[in-house]
Amino acid sequence: MTDVLALQSGGQITTWLRSSGLEIALLVMGAMLFGRFAAYLRDRVTSKIDSGFQSSDALVRTEAAKHRHALAQVITWVVLTIVYVLVGMEVLQRFGFQVTGLVAPAAVLGAALGFGAQRIVQDILAGFFLITERQYGFGDVVRISVTGSAELAEGTVEDVTLRITTLRNSDGEVITVPNGQIVKVTNLSKDWARAAIDVPVAATADINRINEVLHEVCTRAYRDPKLEPLLLDEPSVMGIEDLDLDKMNIRLVARTLPGKQFEVGRELRVRVAAALRREGISETS
DSSP states (O other): OHHHHHHHHHHHHHHHIIIIIHHHHHHHHHHHHHHHHHHHHHHHHHHHHHHHHHTSSOSSOOHHHHHHHHHHHHHHHHHHHHHHHHHHHHHHHHTTOOTGGGHHHHHHHHHHTHHHHHHHHHHHHHHHHHHHTTOOOTTOEEEEEETTOSSOEEEEEEEEOSSEEEEEOTTSOEEEEEGGGEEEEEESSSSOEEEEEEEEEETTSOHHHHHHHHHHHHHHHHHOTTTGGGBSSOOEEEEEEEEOSSEEEEEEEEEESTTOHHHHHHHHHHHHHHHHHHTTOOBOO
16 A cells, blocks of 8 residues: 555656646746846847947947946846746746735735835835936946935946946945935036146235146147047136135136046146146145
8 A cells, every 4th residue: 555655656746747847947947048148138238339339439438328238237137037036936836836825925925024125116216217317327437325324435337227226436346325225316427527626826826827827737738639539628717716814726627528527637737736836836735
C-alpha cells in the first residue's frame, strides 16, 4: 500500500513538473530574458543618443537629448516593473494560489501597509511630474533641496527613474534622492547659464580705471578662441555690487552654455587677477 501511494505521489509530482513546473520555469526564464533584452535595448538607445552628441560639434547636450535619455531609463524601469508583477501573479497561480481569492487579504494588507507604501506612491508620482515637466534630464547639473536635510544634494544627473534620482557630485560620490522628498530643484545647466564674478578692491581705488581694465578683460575673453565657443555674448561689467568702508565689490557677469559657467568663471577670475596685478591694483579679501 505504501509503495502504491509513493508511486502515485511520484506520478503526481512528475505530472506537475511537466505541466505547471515547466510553465513556471518558462515564465521565470522569459522574464529574465525580457529584462536582459529591455536593458540591452535601453543601452542601445542611450548609446545612440550619447554617440550623436559626441560625434557632433556641440559643446553641451541639447535639452531634447537629455530628456530622451532620461525617458528611455524611465520607460525601461516601468515596463520591467509591470512585467515582473504580471509574471509573479502567473507563477502564484501555477502554485495553486487563486489571485482573485487574494483580493480580500490584499485589501487588509494594503490598509495595514498604507502608511508605509504612501511614500513609494509619492516618489512615483513626483518622478512622473519630474519627467513630464522636463525639470531636468540626464547630464544636467542640479542642486536639490531634500526634505529633512539641511545639506543640498548637488551634482550631475546620472540616472532618473520614477522613484529615485541619482547624482554624482564633484568628489565622485553617488547621491540617491527619492523623488518624493525633493522640495526644490535648481537646474544649473538648462538652456543657458551665467557666471558671476565679484572682484573685491580697496574702497580708495580708482573706480574708473578698474572699470576700464575689467571691460578690456571682458573684450579679450570674448575674442579668445578658447572661451568664445563657451560664451553666448560678451561678458559685461555690472558695476559696484557691494560697498563697505574699506572695500567694494565689482561684479562681472557672463552668459555661457549650460553647465559651462564654472569653467568660464574660473578662467575669468584668472584673467581679472592678472590684469589687476599688471596695473598695480591690489584686490582685497
